[in-house]
Amino acid sequence: MNQKQYQLQQLAHLVQGELIGEPKFIVNGLSSLELANENNISFINGDKYLEQAQNSKAGVLIITSEFKDKLPHISNFIIVQNPYLAFATLTHAFELKKNNVGIEDTAKIHPSAIVSDTAYIGHYVVIEENCVVGDATVIESHTKLDVGVEVGKNCFIDSHVTLTGFSKIGNDVRIHANTVIGGEGFGFVPYQGTWHRIAQLGSVHIGNRVRIGSNCSIDRGALDDTILHDGVIIDNLVQIAHNVQVGENTAIAAKTGIAGSTIIGKNCIFAGACGIAGHIKIADNVTLTGMSMVTKSIFEAGTYSSGTGLFESGQWRRTIVRLRQLADVPLTKVIKRLDHIQTQIESIESTLKMRK
Amino acid sequence: MNQKQYQLQQLAHLVQGELIGEPKFIVNGLSSLELANENNISFINGDKYLEQAQNSKAGVLIITSEFKDKLPHISNFIIVQNPYLAFATLTHAFELKKNNVGIEDTAKIHPSAIVSDTAYIGHYVVIEENCVVGDATVIESHTKLDVGVEVGKNCFIDSHVTLTGFSKIGNDVRIHANTVIGGEGFGFVPYQGTWHRIAQLGSVHIGNRVRIGSNCSIDRGALDDTILHDGVIIDNLVQIAHNVQVGENTAIAAKTGIAGSTIIGKNCIFAGACGIAGHIKIADNVTLTGMSMVTKSIFEAGTYSSGTGLFESGQWRRTIVRLRQLADVPLTKVIKRLDHIQTQIESIESTLKMRK
Amino acid sequence: MNQKQYQLQQLAHLVQGELIGEPKFIVNGLSSLELANENNISFINGDKYLEQAQNSKAGVLIITSEFKDKLPHISNFIIVQNPYLAFATLTHAFELKKNNVGIEDTAKIHPSAIVSDTAYIGHYVVIEENCVVGDATVIESHTKLDVGVEVGKNCFIDSHVTLTGFSKIGNDVRIHANTVIGGEGFGFVPYQGTWHRIAQLGSVHIGNRVRIGSNCSIDRGALDDTILHDGVIIDNLVQIAHNVQVGENTAIAAKTGIAGSTIIGKNCIFAGACGIAGHIKIADNVTLTGMSMVTKSIFEAGTYSSGTGLFESGQWRRTIVRLRQLADVPLTKVIKRLDHIQTQIESIESTLKMRK
Known part of the structure; x- marks a missing residue:
């Protein structure tokens, strides 16, 4: 090197x-x-x-x-x-950067596409009808821009990225290898025992200075768009379902998943492998520690956590046995009963003392 | 648009x-x-x-x-x-659909492969020996059909999909971008301190009307096949290990993983990020809520859940401290002891009353 | 077949x-x-x-x-x-193996790259400046070797793999489809409300006889390298963050993620979907059961577990209600208080007996 x-x-x-x-x-x-x-x-x-x-x-x-x-x-x-x-x-x-400009001779670009003269388009890239690629944007080998995709200025899109679903991508955006933006959202109507597909008509809108890691899946919306606002940073293997909105400068670590239609605030920090349910809202400035499980809206800024932590496996098995009993043990009543019993005993003792 | x-x-x-x-x-x-x-x-x-x-x-x-x-x-x-x-x-x-038919001039198709005249084969697709592609099937750019892969009629296979391991895919199947079907199962024999690879000889069999999202990994079987039955729908970033069988019309949300040789029933619904152990069975009509952890067979239809839910982090840390004590606290005995003590006190009180 | x-x-x-x-x-x-x-x-x-x-x-x-x-x-x-x-x-x-040798005519190989005469390079592979590909190595279609990547002898690299970040890969290594090695690590400095990117200058070093599944992301280091030692085996959809080191013959099952700078010992076995925090150490011979959550270093060999296990959902909800009360219930004191009360009652009873 x-x-x-x-x-x-x-x-x-x-x-x-x-x-x-x-x-x-x-x-x-x-x-x-x-x-x-x-x-x-x-x-x-x-x-x-x-x-x-x-x-x-x-x-x-x-x-x-x-x-x-x-x-x-x-x-x-x-x-x-x-x-x-x-x-x-x-x-x-x-950093060792390539300073490539121009279009490799093996790139397939539809005549209706508009590609800036200062962009770089790598080998075997496919750019379809009505796409736009802005100034100084680098698109590495094998990447696919499906019909109607637009990429702004000064972006870096690594190899094997699939941009589809009419996605619109801002300026200064970085998308790492093998990520899929604008894939079809997971929308099906159950009817008479089978699943009926809802064709997804929304798109993905990605703001400026957004960063997305490798092997991520960010689905297009069902009717309205999936939106990542300016300054959002996302690690690898992250799932963003259809119609999710992520607020400015929120950071999402690897392996986190956000289910459909959830709205995330600004300046949040989600550690790795969190799972966030669909159709909820998360306030600005919320921090989630790793593997957090969010099933309800979070209205207050703050730090939140889930999980049991780690146990030696024998101890874990014993703990789980107790945990299974917990539903049938009225914990708060135990303390009240102890207090009550204590009072009774004191009363008995004072009675005994008086009668001595 | x-x-x-x-x-x-x-x-x-x-x-x-x-x-x-x-x-x-x-x-x-x-x-x-x-x-x-x-x-x-x-x-x-x-x-x-x-x-x-x-x-x-x-x-x-x-x-x-x-x-x-x-x-x-x-x-x-x-x-x-x-x-x-x-x-x-x-x-x-x-929905805005492309009505492409035919084979792009950059597609590489082995002479022994059979591709329907009504199929569409995108740019830079590679189709190897003895593959079959059925009528009206669309294969988007850069997708790879390795030796012996067969795809039925009226399927949609998006870009950068890897079909390998002699996978056989039915009719009306949709596979989204960057998914891998038929990759080698994770099979190794430990011997004298190192791992000895088991070459995987089974395949993947995918029924009709199956839908698979983006960035999924569905491995070929070790000896017998991995099977997804008709009507199964799968979201993004899902792992299906070797020799798993998934029953008809079961739905699997994003980031769920199913370990090897597990058999899933019909009409199940698994929410996101569930983890299902290997070598177990799950009955028909089982629903799992998000992030469920399944370590044993489930024999009864119903809805199942795991996890601690979400806590404010300070409260979470205090809860975990108690959880760690739980193994050493005989919860069910606590209630029995309280009842016993209550009886003793009542007896003492009546004794005192009598002697008044 | x-x-x-x-x-x-x-x-x-x-x-x-x-x-x-x-x-x-x-x-x-x-x-x-x-x-x-x-x-x-x-x-x-x-x-x-x-x-x-x-x-x-x-x-x-x-x-x-x-x-x-x-x-x-x-x-x-x-x-x-x-x-x-x-x-x-x-x-x-x-196993049905292809015995391909040679370079397909559509592969794009930079003149400065050194490719062994006994290697196979598939269709539409892109190999950039200063790359090396060793004897008997097979590189399947569409794979990308970015500038400076080196692959040893007798390796198998499946389709749509992205090798970048100057990664160095040993001999007898297998990397399955759509995996990304050497992508940029997730490193940002928060400053005045936005995230400032740290260009990643380290690389990935992969030893001999390493196996990596499909759709994995293994990031390059920030300054020093990310390292997978000899004999490591990794399943699908695994995240290895920047500067992680994984010791010899450690096995990592699907959907596990390891956060940045963590050092894993030799001969460990991590089951599926584990989450391992950053900047910690894990000893040799540690086994983690599925979905384990590791937030602190593990200094002792042994088997460790996390999670609540699976509940019928109604029972689960009741259990979670109690779990939320647990922080405010001094469990270990309950037992002490019960013992103390028992003593008091016995003392009262003997007093009563004496006065009979």
Whole structure:
């Protein structure tokens, strides 16, 4: 893998940090504290990494000012207020990007499609009638844009993505490999013992700066659209059913599923493998811990959880036996009865005392 | 997106409903009550939608007869017994379908394969030795039919689907994008500390009118076949392991997984993200609510559930602490002891009373 | 489907077993006891299959020696110590394999890529700059090797696989259809209300004899690599986040997800749909039962479980009501209070007795 390299002063400038050390020091990689070598830059994301930093061979560290005096063996620093953010900025400087523009000769593009001259269309891409691809958008090999799909500017769509159902995708959107956007929603009417398919007529609308991981399924709406608002970020293997709406800047980790017609607020954070029922609402600023099970609307911002946690299996089996008894044990009454019995005993004892 | 349009009398005829209003009224779309405009048709699926209907701008409503007098502002109706079913029927009238027939010039089809003259084979499809594709079947771009795969009549197979393992697929089957049918089952023999692969020799047999969503994995059997019977409907991101059998008209929602050799009955409904162990049986007419965990056979029809539900996280942590104590608390004995104590106290009290 | 056929003596030789019966008996298939015909070979994997074997029409059985006298209706046997392992060996003899070598004319291979003369590259495969494909490796149709990806010898990569992020893949690796290796990890810095993307600079390193199912997502590391060590086997729809490390010979069943930077030991077995939090460690030889929820490091080998098990739904709802009360019920104190009350009552009773 080829490496990019920069002078230290270029990197300090990029993150608007204060440079301490040798401005022309050559940095050829961004590394973890543990694996950094003397030409790498690394960063300290809080106190708990200090010891690791003291043992690091990194040539440069991005730090907040208070760490400077604690690292006498390091001679080059970039001092910033938020090293983690500065690190994120520098990852873009060291990322190896292809600078492809143009259309590979094996791409099949319908004459009615409008593809920007500054877009890149990879090998074996298929773009059908009335599609639109905006400026500087990269569409990797084998991806399919079915009839009427529109993709905005400066997007990255990786290989084997299927865009269908007349999906409309904003600007600065990233969609990773093998994801399906606009597939048919799971809508069937039960009638006389069989399932009657509801053809899905809605679409998918994806805002700007949305990020979707690999192997996700985001279905088109039944009548109205499925909507991901601006700034939403989604991990891998996530299911978004028809007519779901996800509010701005909400983050959804891998393997979470959201059932049909549910409306999610802004700035929510859902950890991995959560399951969210259909036809409910979730307020803004709701955090769900991993594997949460949401069956009702959540009206209050806050953090919510589900599950039993982990048990040694023998202990788990015993616990489940008790859990099965729980429905028949009036727990709150037990405490009341104990209190009542205590009172009775005290009364008996005082009676006995009086009669002594 | 182009729209289809119909005269009201055409739509009434399609759903075999009673037309009230202007037979030649032009309908150019099927919409939700909320978003319908004056040339759209919408429907009322039960009492709870009446208020929305009273505020709807829809030009036509599909209703049961009792709603007619409650909607004086609407002049066009189709009266039917089951508006939801009529709506499902009309979605097919308004769906924008491609009417492609023929084989795109970039499709690679082995000379031994038999492809119907009325089928459509999209760009970059690969069809290998001894495959069969039936009449009126549509195979979208990039899909792969590995050696010996057979697909029946009137099927729809979306892009990037992988059909392998000698899978046999019936008529009127729909398989959505990026799904894998017939991949190798997960079979390994542990021996001397490593895993020895069992080559999978069974296949996948899919009946008629089966529907499979996007990003599903349905593995071929080890020796015998994995079987989905007629009328089964499956949502996205579902795992069906080797040698599973799913009975007629069973519905499986997104993210559910079924482990190897399990046999599922007819007319079951599994909500999203259920996990079903291997080598068990599930009776006909079993409903599982979302995220159910099935570790043993279910012999009785009925509805079953799992999970703790959702808690505010602080409350959840306290609950889990108690749950961990539960194994050591003899719950049913607590109630017996309380009853026994109560009896003792009553006896003491009567003794005291007598001696007064 | 064409069948392979062997003389019985060939099969006995393959599994190094003792042949009893007719050495030249023709075997044309490997079957389950139930479906075997008189020219098939089947096997007995323990006592519980004896009755099925007694009713089987199989022409040959693979058995341990003690079963021989219990099957008078069978005249041909292969006697081995481990029939299940012998069966696994024979599946490879009966597997229908393509023996393709060479590069299909529609494959797009960058001139800088190095592809072995003994490899097979299917239709519409795209192989980009600086890729390497080793001897006897099969890459099925439509698969994508993005810039810098290296695949070792004797690998099988099925259709629609996306290999990206400079992934390095060892020898004897099998990757099933539509899986994504090396996709971008889910790394974002929250800053002023939006998510700032961390470009992922690490890669994926996959050892020898690793097996990965269909529709999996294995992300590249943020700075360091995501690592699957030798002999790891992974089922379908599995999520492996950035910087996860999985130890040798660990097996991971379908729909399990492992969050970022978690380190898994050797010889672990994770059943289906487990969720494992990020930044934790799991010891060697840990077994997780299905749907386990792991939020903390596991330091001890053993078997662990989570979840409530399955309830009839009415019973489940009542149980959940009690579970919600549990946090406010001091369970362990209940027992202590009962014991204390019992003592008090006994003391009262003896007082009463004395005063009789």
